[in-house]
Amino acid sequence: MKGRFTLSLHIHFVGIKGTGMSALAQISTQIDGATITGSDVEESFYTDSVLKRANIPVLSFSPLNVENTDLVVASAAYTNKHPEIARALELNIPVLSYPQYLGRLLARKRGICVTGTHGKTTTTAMMGLVLLQTGLDPTIVVGSDVPSIGGNAHAGKGEYFLAESCEYRRHFLNYTPEHLIITNIEFDHPDYFKDLNDVISAFAELAQKVPANGHIYVWDEDPNRQSLKSAATITTFGLSESADIRATDILFKDERSSMKIMIKGQYVGNLDLHVAGRHNILNALATIALCYQIGIPVTDILTSLSQFSGTKRRFEHIGSNTNGALIVDDYAHHPTEIRTTLEGARLSFPDRRIRAIFQPHTFSRTEKLLHEFSQAFQGADEVVIADIFASARELDHYTVSAPSLAEMILQQGIQARYIGPLDDIKVYLNQTLRPEDLVLTLGAGDIYKVGLEIVS
Numbered sequence: 001m002k003g004r005f006t007l008s009l010h011i012h013f014v015g016i017k018g019t020g021m022s023a024l025a026q027i028s029t030q031i032d033g034a035t036i037t038g039s040d041v042e043e044s045f046y047t048d049s050v051l052k053r054a055n056i057p058v059l060s061f062s063p064l065n066v067e068n069t070d071l072v073v074a075s076a077a078y079t080n081k082h083p084e085i086a087r088a089l090e091l092n093i094p095v096l097s098y099p100q101y102l103g104r105l106l107a108r109k110r111g112i113c114v115t116g117t118h119g120k121t122t123t124t125a126m127m128g129l130v131l132l133q134t135g136l137d138p139t140i141v142v143g144s145d146v147p148s149i150g151g152n153a154h155a156g157k158g159e160y161f162l163a164e165s166c167e168y169r170r171h172f173l174n175y176t177p178e179h180l181i182i183t184n185i186e187f188d189h190p191d192y193f194k195d196l197n198d199v200i201s202a203f204a205e206l207a208q209k210v211p212a213n214g215h216i217y218v219w220d221e222d223p224n225r226q227s228l229k230s231a232a233t234i235t236t237f238g239l240s241e242s243a244d245i246r247a248t249d250i251l252f253k254d255e256r257s258s259m260k261i262m263i264k265g266q267y268v269g270n271l272d273l274h275v276a277g278r279h280n281i282l283n284a285l286a287t288i289a290l291c292y293q294i295g296i297p298v299t300d301i302l303t304s305l306s307q308f309s310g311t312k313r314r315f316e317h318i319g320s321n322t323n324g325a326l327i328v329d330d331y332a333h334h335p336t337e338i339r340t341t342l343e344g345a346r347l348s349f350p351d352r353r354i355r356a357i358f359q360p361h362t363f364s365r366t367e368k369l370l371h372e373f374s375q376a377f378q379g380a381d382e383v384v385i386a387d388i389f390a391s392a393r394e395l396d397h398y399t400v401s402a403p404s405l406a407e408m409i410l411q412q413g414i415q416a417r418y419i420g421p422l423d424d425i426k427v428y429l430n431q432t433l434r435p436e437d438l439v440l441t442l443g444a445g446d447i448y449k450v451g452l453e454i455v456s
Contacts, residue, residue, distance in 0.1 A: 012066050013038035014084050015075025016058055020098055020164075022047040023141040023153035024073065024105070026054045030155030031105050031139065039065050039084060046312065050151050063087035070094075073101045076169070102141065102163060103174035109139060109161035112290065113175050115206070116183030116219075117167070117199075118337050119283050122275075123183055124164040125149065125311045126287040130304040131160060134296050138162045144331075145312040160294075168192060170202050178214045179294070180207065180232075181286050185224040188334055190368035191391070200227045207232075217289045219282060220244075235293065237285040239278075245289040247271070247281055255315075255348040257281060261288060261302065268298045272306045276315055277344025284308075313448065315344065319455035324435035326352065327451040333361040333444035335372035342379030345440055352438040356380040357425060357450060359443035360388045360405065363398035370400055374408035377416070380440075383409050384428070387420040389445030425450055 013025050016038025028034045038051070039059040051058055059065050063083045066072055072088040072095045080086060080095075088095050096104070106113075114124040125146040131138045132149060137158035143166075145152050165172040168189050185203050187196040204227050210216055212231035219225065220238030228234070237245040247259040255276040261268050273284055284305050291301045310316065318327040326349070332341045338358065345354055356377055360366040366373065366388055377383045385406040406418035419425050429439060429450070439454070441447045 009034040009071065010069045011036055011071045011073060012069040012084070012088075013073045013075075014061075014082060015077050016040050016051065016056070017045040017047045018075050018077070018098075019047060019143050019152055020102075020141065020166075021073070021075050022050055022056075023151075024098065024102060025051070025056055026151070026153040027105070027139055027141065027155040029054075031108065037065065037069070046145055047152070050145070050153075053151070066091070066093060071096065071101075073098065076171070097171075099166075099171035099174040103176075105139075106161050106163060106175050106177065110159050110179075111175060111177035112138075112160055112162045112179040112181070113165040113172065113177035113206075114162070114181045114183070114286075115165040115167055115172055115203070116181075117186040117188050118334065118340070119183040119279060119286075120164050120166075121331075122280060122311055122314055123181060123283040123286050124162060126283055126305060126308050127181075127290060128154065128162055129308055130287060130291050130296065130301055131158075131162060132156075133304040133307075134291075134300050136160060136296075142311075144314065147311075148307070148309060167199065167202055170205075172206050173202070173209070175206075176209045176211070178211065179217070179290060180210050180214070181217045181290055182207070182219070182222075182225070182228070183283065183286060184219050184222050185227075186334070186336055187369075188365070191362065191364035196224070200224050204228055215290075215293055217286055217293075219286070220246075235289050237289045238282065243285075245285050245292070247285060250278075250281065252347045261285075261298070263288075263292060263298070269302050271302050273308070274306065275308060275310045276348040277340060278347075279340045279344065315341065318441075318448075318451040321430075321433055321454050323433060325433040325437040325439060325454075327439045327441070327455050329441045329448045329451050331444055332442045333365070335369055335376040338373070338376040338442055339379065341440070341442065342377065345438060346379050349438050352436050353381045353434065354379065355382045355384070355429075355437055355439050357384045357386065357429070357439060357441045357447060359386040359422075359441075359445045359447035360402060361444040362391045363388055363400060364391075366402075366405065367398050367400035370405065370408070373405055374412060377409055377414055378412070380414060383414055383416040384425055385409070385416065385418045386422060386425060386443070386447060389443065389447075422447070422450055426453055429454055
């Protein structure tokens with residue numbers, strides 16, 4: 001029977017270009033000592049270069065790709081009807097989903113899971129940097145390209161395994177971490193979760209899986225954290241006086257912030273953070289809480305965090321166009337993320353005209369959170385709404401539309417317009433850009449292409 005974990009294991013990844021899949025493929029050669037192959041569509045992704053650096057071949061989809069494999073790991077984007085997955089099942093080759101396989105790998109080390117509706121990628125990246133720079137050499141899986149850790153994965157020889165952990169479809173319930181960081185809990189993924197209570201129940205179930213000798217770290221000001229019950233110790237981080245780990249005397253300048261760090265009411269040092277916004281201060285506080293708990297000296301934690309330079313598609317500077325307008329891209333695709341990103345932009349660039357170019361991501365999210373989206377752009381001087389970026393998994397009929405969202409934002413007293421196709425948005429911006437503009441492309445789809453082409 002195939003599927004035993006041996007040093008000669010051959011693992012094939014279906015949909016290997018996905019951020020998480022490409023990360024798992026890279027570390028599998030170390031943890032499983034495996035030979036890795038993968039397949040995907042021909043469309044270019046940033047992970048193409050990541051996989052090339054790792055010497056992992058990417059094949060076109062074909063049932064022949066799985067003929068001599070021991071294990072198939074399948075992206076959540078594909079069902080059992082996919083020709084490679086169907087062929088593997090026909091040959092009795094074990095097929096695991098991404099979270100099932102990640103859970104299997106996590107169980108071999110001391111697991112650190114970072115989850116939450118927002119901020120989990122940046123928080124994971126911050127933690128990865130600190131753990132690497134302090135010599136713990138963790139294994140890392142993160143949902144973006146992070147320059148400070150050399151990509152979206154690191155196969156370490158240390159005892160810790162740090163993994164960004166997604167709540168979608170309760171995928172994170174495949175993990176039993178020793179340490180669990182919950183950045184926040186809000187309603188999202190309405191194509192799966194029924195309501196906020198359904199989301200809270202998923203996080204509560206995950207918290208119950210942390211062993212009594214483990215540790216949970218939660219945002220102190222989160223109104224939903226009281227629903228988390230666990231035998232494990234719970235530490236809070238935040239800006240309120242009741243938080244175990246907190247920041248005080250915060251000063252913002254340009255895209256930086258400085259602050260005093262308090263642990264259990266005691267001043268332990270200053271932090272200079274080189275990424276914008278209050279949300280990144282909270283991400284840093286979560287990092288401090290975890291790293292302090294596992295025994296890293298505070299001075300080393302603060303030194304490493306001061307060197308953090310961000311991740312791809314998180315307030316990422318794309319460049320400037322010929323007349324000096326600044327182009328920044330951000331993955332924000334939830335109302336809270338948009339509001340937070342715009343707040344950070346205003347703090348960092350108080351004298352620029354902020355032009356938010358938003359591509360709604362999925363009809364289900366746009367419809368369910370339409371009112372919240374219409375209220376999320378108060379920090380912008382102008383809003384341009386692109387056509388909704390649909391998901392292949394959305395089979396239902398939705399009545400929501402991008403023009404209706406633009407009209408609702410306009411009713412809030414904000415200059416807003418609908419310009420659907422990305423090519424038309426590029427033309428509009430090129431005709432109207434001024435030197436003092438900050439163009440902020442927002443969304444989880446392909447809206448980033450607008451900024452890239454304006455700069456080029």
